[in-house]
Amino acid sequence: MAFGLGAIQGWLSEARTAFNAAADRLDELDAAIGDGDHGSNMARGLEAAATMDYATCNTPPAAIKQIGMTLLGTIGGAAGTLYGTFFLTLAAQWPSQLNTPRLAALFRAARDAVQSRGRAEVGDKTMVDPLDAAVKAMEAADPEAPLAESLESAVLAAREARDATRDMVAKRGRAALLGERTVGHIDPGAESMTMVLELCLRHLSD
Ligand code: ADP
């Protein structure tokens, strides 16, 4: 498939707009079960990443690595380390050619890295939940399926997993301090990870 620096710039520019628009909503989700800064954190990170100069990045993994480093340094909080890890792993594992099985393996590596960094299991009410659901959907997709189709099923699975965090008790991060009181609220990181995956669907198709 054709996937180059242009697609990454497109992804970044849309991510900047999307996270800017979602900042208040994500802050409100985080205010219910955390400290109310997740939307501002993400908007600040994507603003920094989208306004950087990528002139010296000649390949997609080089650009994705720079995105990861920038997010690591600007989002802050728990999510900054985890999204930094997520993008740095995508950069490190980026395949020379993308197809459905390679995409599944790529996102599995990113999920594993986020889990090994944050120690969250599936069902702990974190960003890992939609990411894990997306990986499993990609792995279940027909290996011959066009990327757009497997990504579509990944996004549908991620949305369901995000919605399912509403009924869960948070076991990781700041929200874990509230325990049972987190039931009834969608996890803000599950919402932002679903947005990240939705943006990939729009820019990573064949
Ligand atoms: P902070 O909690 O430091 O203010 P943010 O509000 O930006 O950071 O991010 C909170 C989100 O990060 C949570 O909604 C959750 O999805 C995710 N998160 C926090 N800790 C972990 C962890 N250990 N593993 C996976 N995700 C986590």
Ligand code: MG
């Ligand atoms: Mg927070």
Ligand code: MG
């Ligand atoms: Mg915070």
